[in-house]
Amino acid sequence: MADLALDVSPTRQSRWIEGIKRGGARLWLGAALVGLLVLVALLAPLIAPHDPIEQDLMSAQLPPAWLTGGDPSYWLGTDSLGRCVLSRLIYSARTAVAVALIAASLAAAIGIAFGLVAGSFGGWVDQATSRLIDVWMAFPPVLLSIVLAAVIGAGLTSVIAAIVVVDWTRFARVVRAETMVQLQRDYAAAARAIGLSRGKILRLEILPNLVPLLVTLLAVEMGIAILVEVILSFVGISVAGDTPTWGGMIAEGRQIVYQAPWIMALPIVCIILSLIGFNLLGDGLRKTLDPVQRR
Amino acid sequence: MTAALSVQDLHVAIGQGTSSANVLRGVSLALEPGEVRGLVGESGAGKSMLGRAVLGLLPANATVSAGKISFEGRDLVTMPEPERRGLLGRRIALIPQDPMTSLNPVKRVGAQIAILLRHHLALSKRDALERAADLLAEVAIREPRRVLGLYPHELSGGMRQRVLIAMAFACDPSLVIADEPTTALDVTVQRQVLQLVERLRQRHGAAVLFVTHDLGVVAKICRTMTVLHAGRVLEEGETADVLARPRHPYTRALLAATPRADRPAEALRPVPPALIDSLWAEAHRLDRIAAMAPS
Numbered sequence: 001m002a003d004l005a006l007d008v009s010p011t012r013q014s015r016w017i018e019g020i021k022r023g024g025a026r027l028w029l030g031a032a033l034v035g036l037l038v039l040v041a042l043l044a045p046l047i048a049p050h051d052p053i054e055q056d057l058m059s060a061q062l063p064p065a066w067l068t069g070g071d072p073s074y075w076l077g078t079d080s081l082g083r084c085v086l087s088r089l090i091y092s093a094r095t096a097v098a099v100a101l102i103a104a105s106l107a108a109a110i111g112i113a114f115g116l117v118a119g120s121f122g123g124w125v126d127q128a129t130s131r132l133i134d135v136w137m138a139f140p141p142v143l144l145s146i147v148l149a150a151v152i153g154a155g156l157t158s159v160i161a162a163i164v165v166v167d168w169t170r171f172a173r174v175v176r177a178e179t180m181v182q183l184q185r186d187y188a189a190a191a192r193a194i195g196l197s198r199g200k201i202l203r204l205e206i207l208p209n210l211v212p213l214l215v216t217l218l219a220v221e222m223g224i225a226i227l228v229e230v231i232l233s234f235v236g237i238s239v240a241g242d243t244p245t246w247g248g249m250i251a252e253g254r255q256i257v258y259q260a261p262w263i264m265a266l267p268i269v270c271i272i273l274s275l276i277g278f279n280l281l282g283d284g285l286r287k288t289l290d291p292v293q294r295r
Numbered sequence: 296m297t298a299a300l301s302v303q304d305l306h307v308a309i310g311q312g313t314s315s316a317n318v319l320r321g322v323s324l325a326l327e328p329g330e331v332r333g334l335v336g337e338s339g340a341g342k343s344m345l346g347r348a349v350l351g352l353l354p355a356n357a358t359v360s361a362g363k364i365s366f367e368g369r370d371l372v373t374m375p376e377p378e379r380r381g382l383l384g385r386r387i388a389l390i391p392q393d394p395m396t397s398l399n400p401v402k403r404v405g406a407q408i409a410i411l412l413r414h415h416l417a418l419s420k421r422d423a424l425e426r427a428a429d430l431l432a433e434v435a436i437r438e439p440r441r442v443l444g445l446y447p448h449e450l451s452g453g454m455r456q457r458v459l460i461a462m463a464f465a466c467d468p469s470l471v472i473a474d475e476p477t478t479a480l481d482v483t484v485q486r487q488v489l490q491l492v493e494r495l496r497q498r499h500g501a502a503v504l505f506v507t508h509d510l511g512v513v514a515k516i517c518r519t520m521t522v523l524h525a526g527r528v529l530e531e532g533e534t535a536d537v538l539a540r541p542r543h544p545y546t547r548a549l550l551a552a553t554p555r556a557d558r559p560a561e562a563l564r565p566v567p568p569a570l571i572d573s574l575w576a577e578a579h580r581l582d583r584i585a586a587m588a589p590s
Contacts, residue, residue, distance in 0.1 A: 200414070211401070
């Protein structure tokens with residue numbers, strides 16, 4: 001047995017290297033951006049130069065440090081209440097990352113379950129699920145979120161719930177279609193011919209084939225979750241008012257955009273970089289994980 | 296002695312009600328334990344359907360409308376699903392038609408064999424891989440341990456078919472359905488695969504239902520043969536007898552249309568269209584009679 005393990009590990013390692021190479025620059029850039037975002041969120045208390053809610057009305061609307069009138073202790077300047085913009089951006093990343101990871105994973109779990117069931121059972125089960133998804137998607141997502149926030153109250157939980165409730169359909173639709181395609185393939189018939197039950201076929205044979213697709217979708221969904229959180233906090237129904245969020249910063253910066261444009265521009269830059277990061281990472285991972293593309 | 300497989304007056308129809316089409320029109324055949332039966336016929340003769348009916352893997356819109364399929368005395372048609380799944384892969388195995396698509400593209404060869412072994416033999420993961428290496432060695436794959444760690448697309452077609460054959464014989468089945476296992480392979484590889492099937496059959500003592508349209512293959516490895524056309528058995532018997540003294544005109548026509556090394560190419564005769572037409576007319580006449588008969 002020991003020699004078997006020895007036999008396999010070198011090829012396994014070289015496969016990973018090969019896969020990462022195939023992911024290319026996208027994978028690296030995406031991983032770097034997402035990694036940076038997660039790191040910043042985790043280490044926020046350590047790297048933030050100021051308390052994000054500490055006000056200093058004497059030094060309000062300071063420009064970034066390199067512009068004339070900038071204060072070197074406030075790198076990216078201050079907002080209209082004299083709070084450190086950099087610190088607020090850093091702390092906002094915590095909300096964004098928490099929402100992205102939790103909401104996207106939950107939406108994926110629910111969507112995958114529905115998709116697998118609809119795709120494998122077919123018949124009235126599929127009909128019922130598909131109609132449910134159609135009706136669900138016809139409902140405006142932002143309205144749904146606002147209703148949800150009104151019902152369960154503002155806060156991180158309701159933001160996550162709103163995203164999950166709206167976006168599980170994205171996974172369910174794709175997984176349903178792909179499950180149907182995969183079940184038609186010969187290897188699925190061969191799996192039935194060795195006596196595997198439906199559940200085992202889905203779990204052991206079909207699901208691994210969906211991984212590259214799901215990884216891409218999950219990464220894109222994380223980007224979307226960040227965007228939805230921004231929208232909700234922009235309109236003020238996200239987390240509590242004293243917690244900094246990118247959306248909230250945009251809303252605040254909007255009122256003084258002509259006097260202090262950086263207050264609004266900087267969170268937008270953060271959002272764009274995060275979205276680009278998640279999308280590139282998803283793209284790169286798909287190429288890395290798909291063994292069929294290993295030619 | 297109980298027959299390994301006994302099919303009695305099997306009718307299979309595709310579709311329902313007035314739009315249904317008959318695929319098998321009362322097929323009967325019996326395989327003794329250890330018997331290799333060639334099932335020959337042109338495309339659309341219903342030979343693959345017969346194999347799939349035995350495995351219980353008919354397409355969703357096809358149903359067994361009448362008849363019995365019994366395996367070692369147990370009726371497969373009325374058998375509850377879980378019980379049949381317990382037989383599939385263990386007592387009744389399939390060698391699929393297309394080795395290129397019948398293995399799961401995203402799972403290592405070892406993992407796929409291990410799924411089968413663990414499902415039926417309750418082995419640990421380690422033991423299953425160990426056993427899988429032995430199985431690959433049995434089908435003359437060099438460096439079996441290395442091959443266990445490879446993905447299907449890293450193997451040639453012949454190698455993949457060997458893996459599938461190894462899987463078919465893995466649990467010592469008493470019946471193997473070989474659904475045109477050599478059709479997708481080139482001639483030199485065909486020969487090796489046929490020898491392999493024959494060797495494993497002798498070692499494991501399984502009965503084999505060898506579905507093919509190649510009379511040369513039948514002559515090589517099948518002791519008995521059944522000629523199928525339009526879902527009816529036209530002729531059956533010992534292979535040597537049938538090939539030497541074919542009784543049915545269709546069998547004679549098939550033989551005349553088969554290229555042979557000991558005959559000039561000019562001696563080849565296509566199967567007369569009039570004969571095919573009359574056979575179909577007969578099949579449809581039987582359908583009408585069956586439809587009129589009170590059921």
